[in-house]
Amino acid sequence: MIPSAVPPKFKVEIDREKCMLCGRCVEECSWGVYRKERDRIVIYSNRCGACQRCVVMCPRNAITVRENTTCWRSHPLWTAEVREDIINQSKTGRVLLSATGNAMDYPIYFDRIVLDACQVTNPPIDPLREPMELRTYIGKKPKKLEFEFVEEEVDGKKIKKAKLKTKIAPNLKLETPIMIAHMSYGALSLNAHLAMAKAVKECGTYMGSGEGGLHRALYPYADHIITQVASGRFGVDVDYLNRGAAIEIKIGQGAKPGIGGHLPGEKVTAEVSMTRMIPEGTDAISPAPHHDIYSIEDLAQLVRSLKEATRWKKPVFVKIAAVHNVAAIANGIATSDADAVVIDGFRGGTGAAPKVFRDHVGIPLEMAIAAVDERLREEGVRNEISIIASGGIRSSADVFKAIALGADAVYIGTAALIALGCRVCGRCYTGQCAWGIATQKPELVERLDVEEGARRVANLIKAWTLELKELLGAAGINAIESLRGNRDRLRGVGLNEVELKALGIKHAGF
Amino acid sequence: MENEEVVVIDAKDMNYRELNEKIHEVLNKNPRVKKIILKNVLGQRYIGNGIRKKDLTIEIYGVPGGDLGMFMSGPTIIVYGNTEHAPGNTMDDGKIIIHGSGGDVTGHSMRGGKIFVRDDVGYRSGIHMKEYKDKFPVLVIGGRAKDFLGEYMAGGMILVLNIDREGRDLGKIRGRMIGTGIHGGSIYIRGEVDEYQLGVAADIKEFTEEDREKIKGYIEEFCNYFNLNERVKEKLINSKYTKIAPVSKRPFGKLYTPDLR
Ligand code: SF4
Ligand code: SF4
Numbered sequence: 001m002i003p004s005a006v007p008p009k010f011k012v013e014i015d016r017e018k019c020m021l022c023g024r025c026v027e028e029c030s031w032g033v034y035r036k037e038r039d040r041i042v043i044y045s046n047r048c049g050a051c052q053r054c055v056v057m058c059p060r061n062a063i064t065v066r067e068n069t070t071c072w073r074s075h076p077l078w079t080a081e082v083r084e085d086i087i088n089q090s091k092t093g094r095v096l097l098s099a100t101g102n103a104m105d106y107p108i109y110f111d112r113i114v115l116d117a118c119q120v121t122n123p124p125i126d127p128l129r130e131p132m133e134l135r136t137y138i139g140k141k142p143k144k145l146e147f148e149f150v151e152e153e154v155d156g157k158k159i160k161k162a163k164l165k166t167k168i169a170p171n172l173k174l175e176t177p178i179m180i181a182h183m184s185y186g187a188l189s190l191n192a193h194l195a196m197a198k199a200v201k202e203c204g205t206y207m208g209s210g211e212g213g214l215h216r217a218l219y220p221y222a223d224h225i226i227t228q229v230a231s232g233r234f235g236v237d238v239d240y241l242n243r244g245a246a247i248e249i250k251i252g253q254g255a256k257p258g259i260g261g262h263l264p265g266e267k268v269t270a271e272v273s274m275t276r277m278i279p280e281g282t283d284a285i286s287p288a289p290h291h292d293i294y295s296i297e298d299l300a301q302l303v304r305s306l307k308e309a310t311r312w313k314k315p316v317f318v319k320i321a322a323v324h325n326v327a328a329i330a331n332g333i334a335t336s337d338a339d340a341v342v343i344d345g346f347r348g349g350t351g352a353a354p355k356v357f358r359d360h361v362g363i364p365l366e367m368a369i370a371a372v373d374e375r376l377r378e379e380g381v382r383n384e385i386s387i388i389a390s391g392g393i394r395s396s397a398d399v400f401k402a403i404a405l406g407a408d409a410v411y412i413g414t415a416a417l418i419a420l421g422c423r424v425c426g427r428c429y430t431g432q433c434a435w436g437i438a439t440q441k442p443e444l445v446e447r448l449d450v451e452e453g454a455r456r457v458a459n460l461i462k463a464w465t466l467e468l469k470e471l472l473g474a475a476g477i478n479a480i481e482s483l484r485g486n487r488d489r490l491r492g493v494g495l496n497e498v499e500l501k502a503l504g505i506k507h508a509g510f
Numbered sequence: 511m512e513n514e515e516v517v518v519i520d521a522k523d524m525n526y527r528e529l530n531e532k533i534h535e536v537l538n539k540n541p542r543v544k545k546i547i548l549k550n551v552l553g554q555r556y557i558g559n560g561i562r563k564k565d566l567t568i569e570i571y572g573v574p575g576g577d578l579g580m581f582m583s584g585p586t587i588i589v590y591g592n593t594e595h596a597p598g599n600t601m602d603d604g605k606i607i608i609h610g611s612g613g614d615v616t617g618h619s620m621r622g623g624k625i626f627v628r629d630d631v632g633y634r635s636g637i638h639m640k641e642y643k644d645k646f647p648v649l650v651i652g653g654r655a656k657d658f659l660g661e662y663m664a665g666g667m668i669l670v671l672n673i674d675r676e677g678r679d680l681g682k683i684r685g686r687m688i689g690t691g692i693h694g695g696s697i698y699i700r701g702e703v704d705e706y707q708l709g710v711a712a713d714i715k716e717f718t719e720e721d722r723e724k725i726k727g728y729i730e731e732f733c734n735y736f737n738l739n740e741r742v743k744e745k746l747i748n749s750k751y752t753k754i755a756p757v758s759k760r761p762f763g764k765l766y767t768p769d770l771r
Contacts, residue, residue: 085769094767232638233619237602238560238581265760277621277642278664282694282759287662291637292577292596292618301555305577305599308530309560355769430768 006084007070008046012054018062025054025063030434030444031427051425053434085355098355099428099438101255101347101392101414102362108347109366109499110398114508116489118476125478127469133479134465134472136409138246139171139315139339141383169339170315172226172246174409175204176465177480178399180457181390181411182228182248182319184210186263186272186284187351187428189445190217192420192437195453197221199416202454203461208411211250211286212263213275214240226317229306231260232286234276238309246339247306248317249299251290254348254365254391256357257321260286267431269440300336307337315339317388322346322368323361327375333385334376340386342411343368347392349414351438352429365391366405370504373406373485382485396467405503406485419460420453515544522550526575529554537563545569553594558582564604576613579606582623595632598625601647607735611653620647620666624728627651628675628736634658639695641665650732654680658687660754661709664694669725671732672700677742688712692756698725703752711761717753725751 012033014025025041026034031049035042048065055063072080085096118124125132146165151158180200185193187210194217200207201224209218209227213235218225227244229236241247252258263272263284273280293299303316318333319342320326330341345365350358369389376382389402390411399410414424421435428438436448472480475489483489491508492500500507517536521529529548536543544565548557551572558568559577564584576594579587583602588609595613598606603622614632617625622645630653637658639647647666652673660668672680682702689697690709697712698721705714726747733743 088767088769092767095765096769097766098769233600233621236581236600236619237621238562238583241560241581262762262765273642277645278640279642279694279759282664283762285638285662285664285691285693285762287638287691291634291661292599292615301576304526305556305559305580308527308556309581311534354766427768 006087008048008068010045010048010050010065011068012043012045012048013064013066014041014043015060015062015064018060020060022059024057024059028053028057028434030432030439030441049425049427050423051427051434052423096355097352097429098358099349099351099353099426100358100424101349102359104359106346106364108392109364109495109503110392110394110401112493112495112499113366113401113490113503113505114493115397115400115404115471115475116491117474122476124476125473127466127473130473131478132469132472133481134176134468136174136177136480137171138174138317138386138388138408140169140385141171142166142168143383170313171339172206172315173204174206176461176468177403177407177409178203178461178464179205179226179388179409179411180207180416181348181413182208182210182226182250183351183413183417184212184228184234184263185215185218185275186210186212186267186440187438189433189436189439189448190215190271191445191448191450191453192417193218194450195420195448196416196457197225198450198454199457199461200224202458203465205461206245208248209244211261212272212284213277214243215271215275219243228319229302230286231288231290232284234278234284234286237277241306241309241314244314246315246317247310248319248342249290249302249306249338250319251293251299252319252321252323252344253350253353254321254344254346254362255350256353257323257346257362258288259354259357260288261352262286264429264431267440272440296332296336299333299338303336303338317342319344321348321361322363322365322391324363326363326368327371330372330385330387331375331379331381334379334381335384338385340388340408341372342388342390343372343407345389345391348390349392349417350428365389365402367502369402369405369407370487370502374504377485396464396471399464400468400471400483401490403480403483404486404490405505406487408484415460416457419456420448421456513540513542515542516547517543517545518547518549520549521552521554521572524554526554526556530556530559533557533561533568537561537566547571551591555594556580558585558587561585579604582606592629598623598649601625603645609736612651614656616651617647617649617668620649621645622647624648624731625650626732626735627653629653631655631659634661636660636663636666636668636697638662638664639666639668641695648728650728652732652736654683655685657685658690658709659685660689660692660695660697660712661687662691662693663689663697663756664692666695667724667728668695668697669728670697670699671729671746673742673746675736677738677745683707689754689756691761692754693759693761694756696721697754698751699754700746700749700751702750703754708754711757712754713757715753715755717751721751721753722747 211230230250346362386408389407555575578597580599592610611629616635687709689712
């Protein structure tokens, strides 16, 4: 037994009656839970993170993983988790590292908001038979359109034709308001990236490259990829910027607002090093700030610099974590020539973040969207900039609510990974992902079938798209445009007045 | 301006977009152009941004604005004046020669190419410079650098010569937090540097004859650009340098404990 300071979290059991000693679990478990000993499979439950790889792969369905019931003397304040963390940190003296998103019991406002539907006074629409417009354009919209009239001769007759005089800024055209969030190659495997790239191309939408550059295998999908520029500037050069469909400056991330990131050296393999353009095996460190940005004016300088580098042909997004002053910050961003602001709520996922940040820093996405939309309207600049919401979007209902609260589109991250096979076991930072998603180990990466993964992710986006159409139809709306910021179609259930005010919605019954 | 090898643009009263558009117009219409001379430059940003043409020289008279030569990959920019912040930001290849001082974060995230600054540079210069294979960024500073020089440095070389315009010694450098967070590359500073002037993760290493060979070429290049005589050149080559390099290429390897039980 490898000694563990605290009882194992999970208990792994093999039904010895069913087990045929094939050894599959030993092979499949990348965490080393199983070892074969002559006529027996030995289990080290303390290594298990409940990723379910073995459970799914066992040909005899012989494996059960459950929460370990060894109990701690219960205490409302000194929970088992609190005690375990203290034991761990007193042993190591280090910062607790975690993955996934905020795991604290804060209210999930999406689940306290209900939607509207038409009854009698205004007919619902059946989207299966009638046109339903989900197409979304991300980018600046002109305040007004100006036309000039030119005379042309058609069949000997002189007619006046209206021509658009206003210059339209480049926009991204989305067939559905669902995009895939920035998750870097390095944190994720190449197969995961490839599968998602194929899916977004098929669905007419986009994915983020993350901050790790763009692997050459993704070049064929580059017109559906938003390239990211983060404080580490990994893999960033003119070609990278010009290759993608848009550029996103990452200022912050919902899972860890205010801090940078470290991709540990062991994940910087030859391929990752080539894509990031740094030597193999070194830590890839993204500083907390962009050191060329200390103010909104500096941000504007970077936005314009990226536009200059792409001759003003690519939209530039700015991603921030949802923090207390998110509305004022977003308003500043709107004045910087940026085309979209990405708001990443405190439930945003991550492959690695200090637990104290993941669980305690940032504000709920729902409130951040409402506050930003409201402020941009007040300032009269809502048309200048699109809002992309991300961080903990789990279903088409969340997408619908996010848009009704004021977003133009959403990014999904964890949901797309679950479609690829992720079981949210929360151990991405170990680089051992048994599903081939958050790992660089070739023997694990090859477990993820690119074609099948692409199909699953595309299926998910399509299913949600269909549900969005149904929900819109039921609300008597035939274009997603009419839902944006349409908070009158939302009602709160069980929320207090302050919460309702922050969300800008009425309570059910009103 | 078609088919000329040298094109002159008067930047007086021009907005940055207009000026940069003009430069791109020249490049598009006139592939033979070898030199673009910009006169009366006053704060226009992003000059040379993202330009790839290797055999192009841009001469700037005046003070260019921030992000000079950002993402640039090939050309040479010569500035007769000071520069604003972040010249050579995320630069890929090429050269920037500044006959004056560079602002804060000179050479920010530089990935290749060379920057020569005759006088001083501001805070956090050479921050997060990084190398990959044949891409090796070099920042040569004639005078002095403010604090946080080479912060987060991940590769390449920073060389501080510590002289004034005439080549006279400036005395012991005063910067602090040098190389803080450094995990690749090296910083050479002419003269003594005390331990307390270093940031975390930086270490003073022995300056060897091999190191001298490494920096020699850049010193010669520097003297050449700024017209320093043989005597100064010899002095610079044969001086004592302090070499600052990372303690490890994994400065934060021991920072975290997994939330696994
Ligand atoms: S995979 Fe299932 S049947 Fe095979 S050894 Fe493991 S528990 Fe037994
Ligand atoms: S990506 Fe892999 S390691 Fe990360 S949570 Fe999902 S299954 Fe676990």
